[in-house]
Amino acid sequence: MFPKFLARASLDVWKAGRHFLLLDLALVLTCLLLIFSHAVVFWFHLIFFLLSLGAFYWKLSTFLERSGFCIAIVSSMVILSVFNGQLDIEELVEIPMLTTILVLVFVIAQRRRAAEAALRRNNRELESRIAERTRALSRINDELAQGLVEAHRTGERLRKLSSVVEQTDDIVVITNRRGIIEYVNPSFEHRLGYRREEVIGRTPRILKSGQHPRSFYRHLWETILSGNVYAGTIVNKKKDGSLYFEEKIITPLRDEKGTITHFVSTGRDITERVQSEKKLRHIARKNQAILNAIPDSMFHLNRAGDLLDYKVAETDAMLPRITGNAHTATLQDFLPRSLVPIILRHIGDTLDSGQMQVLEYHLPTAVGARDYEIRLVVYGREEVLAIVRDITERKKRAAALEEERNRIFRDLHDGLAQVLGYLRLKLDGLTIQPAVQQEASLQTEIEQARETANEAYELVRNMLAASRPANTADFASALLAQARTEGNRAGFKVHLTADGQAQPLPPVVQHQVLYLFQEGLANISKHAHAKNVDIHLTWTNDALTITLHDDGCGFDPTRPQPNGHFGLTIMHERAAEVDGRLTVHSQPGRGTTLSLWLPLLSVPQSATGTAVPAD
Template sequence: MPRQACKKGSHACDGVVRRNAEPIAYAHGFDWRPAYNCKQWFAEHSEQMTSDRGGMMKRYARPLRLLAITALSVFLGETLVMLLLPFLEPLPQHVKVLLDASLVTALVLPMLYYFLFRPMALYIGERDRTQKSLSKLSSAVEQTADAVVITGMDGVIEYVNPAFESYTGYTQVEALGQTPRILKSGKHNSQFYEALWKTILAGGVFRGELINKKKNGELFHAEHTITPLKDDSGSITHFVSVWKDITERRRAEEALQTFSQRVMDAQEAERRHIARELHDEMGQALTALSISLQTAEETAESPAAAEQLHQCLGFVERLLQQVRSLSLDLRPSMLDDLGLASALRWYVDSQGQRAGFIPQMELDSLKTRLPPELETAFFRIAQEAVTNVVRHAHARQVRVQLHRREQEMEMVISDDGCGFDAQGLQTRNARETSAGLLGMRERVLLLGGQIAIDSAPGRGTEIRVRVPVE
């Protein structure tokens, strides 16, 4: 059915295109297009008609100017001959005709050269250069390894390059006249496409990753850049989409993430094992040694021996305390027994007593336990952040917040310490970046979350972590 604009006096002329007296909205491009508007239609077509008249004037201006100049030259030449004829009566008639033609030619030829042949030569040279540039551009688009798709304002495909055929399995004949909806995989919701169209219809450039579907049904990841094309008046006429297949890169990243997760799981298992060994074996041995030294001290025969035994007992007590602290740092049993909130409160309080800062805690009471990998990741991130505060920040107050949102967990750790150049840190390479910060980022990325580090010299540090949860 063709589009129908509302007529004056028919129905309510509310500016909406109707079919059978019902407002409609056209499918446009990938998935979404607002309803066509009469006011927009008249505005667009009035601009088009104005631009057509202007183009017609430009197209015929040069021939009309050339015709006027030639006529003026002939007129001036004939006028000059008529003025000279009374003085040339004794000359034969054929000489007068020859002289007449020579004068007219002498006047017309320079003007023809200047206004016709010279512009024509310049035009031909410019046209050749333009054709060479267009040929070079066309070859670049045809031979580029990235897929190139050009659509009209209605989203209908008008051009695809060979890379598109290679990636998707659709030939150029099959793709032309279709919309990019032929690649739709069903992995993106309507809000995604609505945001995409809102961006490009406003004249912006869309950059993002899409999951597309080939002709044979196989899914693939593509990195898209969609750019609006505008005419001389600034109106959008077409859209150019350039994209490349990044499926192999995504698979490699997923394999690397899987490997990293296994390494971290192995680390946690080893930490748990070492912590248990320190607590059970080493702790019990030192406790037994402490009891033996106390007994020996009580039964010592001389004060000097008793004093030495007392010093040894002090060393053993300090060593036993260090072993217990090390065991808790490696894997606090409270995290496994009582959960994340209790473990965070215990750890931050103990570090505050040791380092001398004032802890401030805002921890939501969780009705259900989080998955073990999520609790471990949040605890390790907090542990690394507080360790950096103790070592480098020299803060007086440390604030830890843990909140459960609708579909995510958020943890914020902030301090009033000396801070650091977070912006400069992001521009450095991996070798110059703190291993602790890299570890925090890696843990968050493995969980599909986001981490933001806000800091500057002299104004403290804030680390904000968001991780999706079901």
């Protein structure tokens, strides 16, 4: 039990300084008891015991100090006790013996401490080595675990890659460096008609179509053998002999040394796309030919007036040319400044209404003025197509026609009209002659002739009025005069109302419209037995609507016209000639309504500031 106590003490007291203080106090107390007590032998043995115990913990200097002090006191007290007769002289012999034993115990204790220190160092080194080895093993385990995870991921990626290659719709072929086929995917078999075992070990020459020269394949092999990727379109041949277009990419594969070992070819059958593109190119050539044959210039514009595309007619040398990048140009870059806001306003009207806008422009140039007609139609979301036509020659022909019309007017006025007028006067005079009045049958014949002459005269007057719109520039006044003339003959009253700002009509249009409503008024006079006729004009910026309504007997417009009656047909034809729409609504006993919708040409200001009337 004593060795266990020493061992425990050597571990605990060595680490705790408070135990040294207790040992010193015990030595001091024992020395005092030795001095003041008669039990000298007991106490000096106890002192040597405490010194032996301290030998296991003290350092050499501490041991020498305490042991020297205590042995001096013990020796003094023993010698004094021998002189006093309290002890036998033999007791003096124990002091050197106990001192020798004490020295031996100290030496043994020092060696034990040294052994324990070495053992602790060895334990620390062993623990350090074990910890280091544990960490190394932990790192190796982590690396192995990471390697297993990466191997699992690599396996998953390889499986996915294999699934992709097997399931892709593209044609996949893998060859070695010499071009020997080692793998083809199911798409190869499905599209080309070969089974896998038929092509493994062979070269891609089995697909050769004969459509490419040798230089084509030489360039292909030079590209991939140099380590570059080849990409291009190849015409190949299927097993059944049919040709197909393949969009092919050939990629070299390298080993860890960088040496090319295999080639991976991926291809897509683009035969349908090539054929579609061929058809589209053919259609594009036809469309381009048609477009080139159209004499008009065309401009593709957005709402802001940016030019998206254009075509200027080759025959139109007067239209301003576009310079620079056409796709960044705007209207301001190639049109007169005065025309730009007009075009932009009509572009907005076209897009907002969805209806075609038409305007004319008089363009002065260095070699003479030209007249252009501009038609704006919706050509996509927030985009319009402006079709520009040179109508200078048409305007000249219209002017020549107007001159010819004036000549005919003069001839009619000075010739036929005068003759009919004289005939009317003579027939009026004959009807009041007594001889004629006595002959009832003769008087009837003369009155009928007079009515026919009056009708012919009024017809000539109407023709003259229609052929000279400059004399009746106000369309409403011309129409009202025409209606009242017919009303005076047939006995119905005419009422005319109008809404909106009136605009001048082109001469040809006004001529056709007056003839159209002259036919309508004649029908009222002959068939309707009407008492009242209401005419209403509705003017807008781009259209005129004319409504003529009578309170006559009406008719069924769904019934076929009797033979020899072409009035309605001629009226519809005249409406179509001026791009108008004529509608007829009638019911027996409820009168008839004629309605004509007529588009109006916009009339912008010319560069000289004068209004250009539409022809």
